[in-house]
Amino acid sequence: MEVRLALTHPLSLDVAFAVHGFTVLLGTSGAGKTTLLRAIAGLVPAATGPFAHLRVEDRPVGYLPQHIALFPHLRAWENAAFPLPRSIDRRARALELLDRFAIAALADRFPRELSGGEQQRVGLARALARNPELLLLDEPTSALDVASRDRVFADVIARVRASGVPALAASHDPWLAQQADHVAVLAAGRIAQEGPPGEVFARPRNLAVARLVDFRNLFPGRVVAIAEPWATIDSAAGPLQAPAHDWLTTGQDVMAGIRPEEVIVVRPDRPLGLAVQDNRIAGTLATLHQAGLHVHGGFVAAAAPAFTLELLLPRFVQDRLNLTAGQSLEVTLKRRYLHLMQREPAAPEQR
Amino acid sequence: MIPDALIQAWPAFRLSLELATAASGFVVLLGVPLAWLLATRRFPGRRALEAACLLPLALPPTVLGYYLLLLLGSSGPLARATGLQWAFSFPGLVVGAVLFSLPLSLSTFREVFLRLDPDLLDTARTLGARPLARFRRVVLPLAWPGLLSGAVLAFAHTLGEFGVVLMIGGSIPGRTQVASIYLYDLVQALDFGAAGVVAGTLLAVAFVTVFAMRILEERWRSASPSRTR
Numbered sequence: 001m002e003v004r005l006a007l008t009h010p011l012s013l014d015v016a017f018a019v020h021g022f023t024v025l026l027g028t029s030g031a032g033k034t035t036l037l038r039a040i041a042g043l044v045p046a047a048t049g050p051f052a053h054l055r056v057e058d059r060p061v062g063y064l065p066q067h068i069a070l071f072p073h074l075r076a077w078e079n080a081a082f083p084l085p086r087s088i089d090r091r092a093r094a095l096e097l098l099d100r101f102a103i104a105a106l107a108d109r110f111p112r113e114l115s116g117g118e119q120q121r122v123g124l125a126r127a128l129a130r131n132p133e134l135l136l137l138d139e140p141t142s143a144l145d146v147a148s149r150d151r152v153f154a155d156v157i158a159r160v161r162a163s164g165v166p167a168l169a170a171s172h173d174p175w176l177a178q179q180a181d182h183v184a185v186l187a188a189g190r191i192a193q194e195g196p197p198g199e200v201f202a203r204p205r206n207l208a209v210a211r212l213v214d215f216r217n218l219f220p221g222r223v224v225a226i227a228e229p230w231a232t233i234d235s236a237a238g239p240l241q242a243p244a245h246d247w248l249t250t251g252q253d254v255m256a257g258i259r260p261e262e263v264i265v266v267r268p269d270r271p272l273g274l275a276v277q278d279n280r281i282a283g284t285l286a287t288l289h290q291a292g293l294h295v296h297g298g299f300v301a302a303a304a305p306a307f308t309l310e311l312l313l314p315r316f317v318q319d320r321l322n323l324t325a326g327q328s329l330e331v332t333l334k335r336r337y338l339h340l341m342q343r344e345p346a347a348p349e350q351r
Numbered sequence: 352m353i354p355d356a357l358i359q360a361w362p363a364f365r366l367s368l369e370l371a372t373a374a375s376g377f378v379v380l381l382g383v384p385l386a387w388l389l390a391t392r393r394f395p396g397r398r399a400l401e402a403a404c405l406l407p408l409a410l411p412p413t414v415l416g417y418y419l420l421l422l423l424g425s426s427g428p429l430a431r432a433t434g435l436q437w438a439f440s441f442p443g444l445v446v447g448a449v450l451f452s453l454p455l456s457l458s459t460f461r462e463v464f465l466r467l468d469p470d471l472l473d474t475a476r477t478l479g480a481r482p483l484a485r486f487r488r489v490v491l492p493l494a495w496p497g498l499l500s501g502a503v504l505a506f507a508h509t510l511g512e513f514g515v516v517l518m519i520g521g522s523i524p525g526r527t528q529v530a531s532i533y534l535y536d537l538v539q540a541l542d543f544g545a546a547g548v549v550a551g552t553l554l555a556v557a558f559v560t561v562f563a564m565r566i567l568e569e570r571w572r573s574a575s576p577s578r579t580r
Contacts, residue, residue: 069473
């Protein structure tokens with residue numbers, strides 16, 4: 001399903017993207033994700049959009065707002081049955097809908113007697129009651145505990161997929177985007193990039209997307225040589241190699257990015273394999289602190305104090321290396337994982 | 352054993368109860384749609400309409416009564432247009448009581464509607480419920496204790512009304528002499544014994560209505576928790 005929609009009020013949006021399977025609309029808070037979902041549902045007036053010719057009440061969408069909005073005076077099954085006509089056996093149909101989300105046993109509870117995750121499942125059952133052509137989910141992981149989110153919501157996604165109804169979930173949660181079949185990134189009122197999550201997370205098209213998908217190490221460089229499949233850039237920390245792109249030209253200013261968990265600490269006790277010989281940078285470990293089971297490090301290059309990198313090491317690496325703040329350190333940026341982006345922000349979507 | 356004073360006061364009490372019932376009924380019919388309009392729609396003149404509805408709060412009851420007398424009297428526009436003479440009659444009392452109680456109840460109704468979660472109404476809309484269905488299936492079940500509390504407020508306020516009723520109705524026994532005015536007439540006649548019985552009864556009735564109002568209000572508040580956004 002194709003979504004094309006333009007808005008000027010309450011904010012400027014002009015988007016075109018595909019929804020198939022479980023699609024995540026990824027964007028920072030305030031990017032207009034909620035407004036976009038509400039416009040598709042018709043709650044925000046828009047002249048365009050997939051169902052623009054229909055009244056809100058007649059649009060074949062199932063809308064689940066961020067706070068779920070179950071009717072507090074109705075039991076779970078009555079909530080699920082809300083949109084059903086009186087001519088059918090509403091309770092039987094509602095139970096069948098609740099059963100799709102494994103909560104038929106809670107049918108007679110009121111919303112206040114349900115946990116956030118259970119309320120969400122009732123909301124989903126209700127949203128599917130009219131057999132919509134599209135499900136709209138606003139920040140579906142925000143109602144869940146982070147501890148149980150992965151397990152609980154992966155199951156919800158599987159059940160939504162099983163319903164066969166394409167879903168569009170607005171979220172700022174990279175975890176959710178990684179579970180999706182398709183990701184569209186909303187930035188500055190446009191779709192900055194769309195594609196399978198593996199593609200978007202590995203090769204963000206520009207800085208806005210890179211930041212959303214956790215490329216926390218971003219630094220400028222200039223292309224000095226291209227020898228397919230690699231390009232060499234000159235950075236503050238010296239020459240670095242990265243995969244070439246077809247848009248690259250020698251002399252071009254680019255941004256390079258690498259994820260903190262993909263910065264590798266060189267182990268002095270072990271000879272380096274050939275693969276990590278390249279992109280070595282010497283410097284100091286300026287900061288070090290524990291974050292749960294990981295260790296966060298701040299690395300400063302010896303050649304350029306302005307060139308800093310964030311490191312994220314699993315605890316078994318720290319157990320072996322016994323790093324301390326202030327010590328000298330060498331890191332390598334595996335060239336396969338160093339990603340080059342165009343310098344100008346928000347390159348237009350190529351379709 | 353019912354005291355004689357109370358038996359003699361019965362016509363005045365009955366009139367008061369009839370007036371309060373009729374007035375609170377019309378306040379609901381008029382005030383609920385008006386409050387819904389004021390709470391949910393943006394239209395030119397909304398503030399002016401709101402101010403006009405709240406005006407009786409700031410007016411001495413005698414001023415309101417005076418204008419109503421001009422409006423409803425034998426040579427007023429109502430009489431000339433329809434031949435109806437509502438001054439010094441029960442319908443005139445109802446008009447005065449409705450206008451005088453509307454601002455208080457309207458504020459209650461409006462607050463009830465403003466506290467409804469707009470997400471609930473939006474979601475109901477996406478689920479196919481048209482405006483009347485949304486009102487019947489979502490708004491009323493959540494808001495009825497609050498709305499009833501506003502109606503009881505109008506009832507209590509009308510029972511306690513004096514100035515407007517005196518201006519527009521005079522004090523015609525059996526026709527416009529309500530309990531509060533009957534009490535005033537008893538005191539004027541220095542009949543303090545009977546006045547005490549009437550005053551005590553009014554006090555008791557007022558306490559019961561205000562108490563009922565508080566219970567309804569609490570019930571409504573617990574049913575519609577204040578929004579977190």
